[in-house]
Amino acid sequence: MKMRTKRIFALGLAATMAMTMLAGCGNDKGAIAASGEKETSKSDGVLTVGFWGSSGEDEAVKASLEGVEDEVEGVKEVKLEQYSTVNDFYDKLPGQIAAGTAPDIIIATNEQHLQLIADGALAELDDYNFDLSGYASNAVEAWQYEGKQYGIPITAAASTFAVNTDMWQEAGLGDTYPSTWDEVYEAAKKLTKDGVSGICIDIGNIFHPTQYMNSFGGGWKDGAGINSDENIAGLEYIFKMFDEGLAVTAKDAGMTWDGEVFAGEKCAMSTGGTWYVNTMRESAPDVNYAFIPMPGGNQKEGSTLHSYGIAVVSKTEDEEMAANVAYYMSRQDAQEKRAELIGDRPSIEAALPAFREANPILNVMDDYIDKASSFGYPANQEFKTDFTTALENHIYNGDTTSAKEILDTLADNYGTK
Numbered sequence: 432m433k434m435r436t437k438r439i440f441a442l443g444l445a446a447t448m449a450m451t452m453l454a455g456c457g458n459d460k461g462a463i464a465a466s467g468e469k470e471t472s473k474s475d476g477v478l479t480v481g482f483w484g485s486s487g488e489d490e491a492v493k494a495s496l497e498g499v500e501d502e503v504e505g506v507k508e509v510k511l512e513q514y515s516t517v518n519d520f521y522d523k524l525p526g527q528i529a530a531g532t533a534p535d536i537i538i539a540t541n542e543q544h545l546q547l548i549a550d551g552a553l554a555e556l557d558d559y560n561f562d563l564s565g566y567a568s569n570a571v572e573a574w575q576y577e578g579k580q581y582g583i584p585i586t587a588a589a590s591t592f593a594v595n596t597d598m599w600q601e602a603g604l605g606d607t608y609p610s611t612w613d614e615v616y617e618a619a620k621k622l623t624k625d626g627v628s629g630i631c632i633d634i635g636n637i638f639h640p641t642q643y644m645n646s647f648g649g650g651w652k653d654g655a656g657i658n659s660d661e662n663i664a665g666l667e668y669i670f671k672m673f674d675e676g677l678a679v680t681a682k683d684a685g686m687t688w689d690g691e692v693f694a695g696e697k698c699a700m701s702t703g704g705t706w707y708v709n710t711m712r713e714s715a716p717d718v719n720y721a722f723i724p725m726p727g728g729n730q731k732e733g734s735t736l737h738s739y740g741i742a743v744v745s746k747t748e749d750e751e752m753a754a755n756v757a758y759y760m761s762r763q764d765a766q767e768k769r770a771e772l773i774g775d776r777p778s779i780e781a782a783l784p785a786f787r788e789a790n791p792i793l794n795v796m797d798d799y800i801d802k803a804s805s806f807g808y809p810a811n812q813e814f815k816t817d818f819t820t821a822l823e824n825h826i827y828n829g830d831t832t833s834a835k836e837i838l839d840t841l842a843d844n845y846g847t848k
């Protein structure tokens with residue numbers, strides 16, 4: 432292991448905090464203290480943060496960097512590189528890393544991070560002794576691989592199931608929402624009418640089918656569980672919903688993503704999450720809806736954890752400086768500002784009371800988020816393309832390959848023992 436001087440955020444030092452902490456910074460991690468002789472910077476003090484996201488994302492990133500030049504030793508400037516879409520981010524980043532033009536720090540999610548880790552694109556952070564004890568433990572674990580930490584979680588949200596409550600009541604379905612997939616199926620039959628589908632299952636995004644696999648008790652398990660009986664049952668259920676005309680995709684509805692379908696009242700139910708809140712607030716303020724746990728016998732144990740994390744690109748010129756900036760960006764007041772601007776659920780426990788008060792509709796997550804686990808996709812991201820292609824061929828092109836045959840083939844190509 433290469434030796435380096437470590438500078439970590441000072442903890443519990445009131446005098447230091449008074450001089451160096453940003454006003455309002457609440458997780459006691461805002462200052463950097465040198466543990467040893469000052470090391471000469473290996474860079475010019477200029478770093479770049481790469482990210483994708485909505486219009487509010489750039490404001491959240493800017494807020495997380497406020498005061499960074501004063502709080503992190505050696506930093507002179509932090510520039511932003513915003514990618515147009517998540518696909519643009521993952522398409523461009525490998526080439527940028529190879530060319531030495533990649534951002535020093537990236538903000539990504541735990542959906543595709545395993546490929547970056549397996550390819551050696553992200554730096555290990557364990558050497559810096561950052562205190563993550565106040566962060567949600569399963570979110571911290573979501574950014575680990577083979578016992579090493581590769582990212583600092585700034586959000587932690589569990590998957591949910593969204594229900595249009597007005598449509599539910601108008602269909603005479605009562606005051607109890609579904610807790611099993613059989614109940615969803617029966618409800619969907621009553622809700623599918625007048626140009627509205629009972630449920631949106633956006634098969635073009637593997638996130639949504641994955642929620643079904645997990646809630647059926649399966650999951651990808653980093654490639655070890657691809658063709659499990661539970662996953663087969665989950666995929667057969669998805670096919671049944673489409674075969675019987677009860678489900679719609681965003682493509683079917685002429686829209687770009689599932690939240691738009693739900694907000695446009697083209698479906699009555701959908702798999703969703705925190706990102707629905709701002710969409711509904713801005714696009715459909717008069718639509719009444721509720722979040723419930725994912726239905727199914729494993730709706731609590733089988734929930735998926737979604738976490739944005741801040742990671743350091745392994746070829747950055749000054750890894751230590753970049754790591755300290757990444758940790759600084761994850762502090763409590765930055766997470767609180769992100770929650771305010773975007774609606775993301777913080778990973779720092781101390782930031783949650785304010786989030787709960789501002790977003791009571793998401794408090795259902797508190798009942799089961801501690802049992803939620805990461806996505807578990809195989810490292811090879813071609814798996815996701817092959818999976819969604821197989822589903823689209825079945826649903827749009829009349830392919831008769833069974834759920835078991837699809838998953839068996841994927842297990843042969845991408846499975847691990």
